[in-house]
Amino acid sequence: MTTTYRLHNYWRSSASWRVRIAFALKGLAYEYVAVNILKDGGEQNRPTFRALNPQTQVPLLEVVTDGASRFLAQSLPILEFLDETRPETTPLLPADPYVRARVRQLAEAVNSGIQPLQNLPILAEVERLGGDKLAWARKWNERGLVALEALAAESAGRFLVGDTPSLADACLLPQLYSARRFSLETAAFPTLERVEAACYALPGLDATRPERQPDAVA
């Protein structure tokens, strides 16, 4: 039984980037399939894509086993799936159940606590209401990162929880990148910035950055 992966993703999608980080940490290869979420109303809204992921979002992982494809959306479930099915690779969750739960808590502080509030459709709606979409995005990034910094101050070693990279770190890098795009000053989060630097020092992590992807636009 041979399994390969195709990652349907977009260079600047933060949830896509989390999956690229997981592949890098695990040393697993995948085929990059670019989905342009901006072009012509977004390729993720086409019927062919919607049939594979009714949420019409990237990332979408295509798991190809002996020629047959299965599809899986949502970044954290994808990371858990890779962890469970590739036990020979670096784990992204620690062994102790309480510490595992804390890793998941920090990951969710980004995944459900920040990212959904600054998604493209939400920012478009804020603009339609006459709001300042950058101020909106900055507000929720700041609130969320203040909480994450406090959580990290309790649990961080070299990484967000202890001394090994985890699901939580895979969420951190894209969120700090997003926060800076929205002109949020991240120096107020010293633990998060320290951990970010430790992550980029790991083998293969630099190549996961948005601007290093094949569909990146200068």
Place this chain on the structure above:
Amino acid sequence: MTTTYRLHNYWRSSASWRVRIAFALKGLAYEYVAVNILKDGGEQNRPTFRALNPQTQVPLLEVVTDGASRFLAQSLPILEFLDETRPETTPLLPADPYVRARVRQLAEAVNSGIQPLQNLPILAEVERLGGDKLAWARKWNERGLVALEALAAESAGRFLVGDTPSLADACLLPQLYSARRFSLETAAFPTLERVEAACYALPGLDATRPERQPDAVA
């Protein structure tokens, strides 16, 4: 070693309700600790609560082992923790890794795909921008439930994924309740309504409803 649980929660918080459902499905007891998220700017914003959960949100699970307390926030990590640490109880995740991942995908379609967009602070901000907060909440509930119905149509048996209740079903009940509060007609989601009825027929589930909680207001 004796472990007991105290659940810091609020009757109408949908994420709190997910944890009550998990306890009911597993037949585990817990002490109900009411946190009034509306009173005096919200009890979850007090320094004493913030020290336990920097995200200043319910639910917060207090795990008391031999008199010592540890704290855990975020509903899905709490559910995974209960599943991993109480293997003698009904599991909330199936055994097959791909099916587990699909359960988590459906749970996230609610947890990160809908609920964060209709949280109290977000609705307050929409109102500040001059928007209609009910229309806003209805919009994201509808978009999210359309996607969830499509996902469920692929995977549902008696429950959202197959024939046993899971993390995903724990997310479904509170979200349908929220959607109706925002005046969204849920008859357009026949699979979701059918699964909802199957869930309420399970022992102990009716007692998890918001209006059955000690801090409920008529």
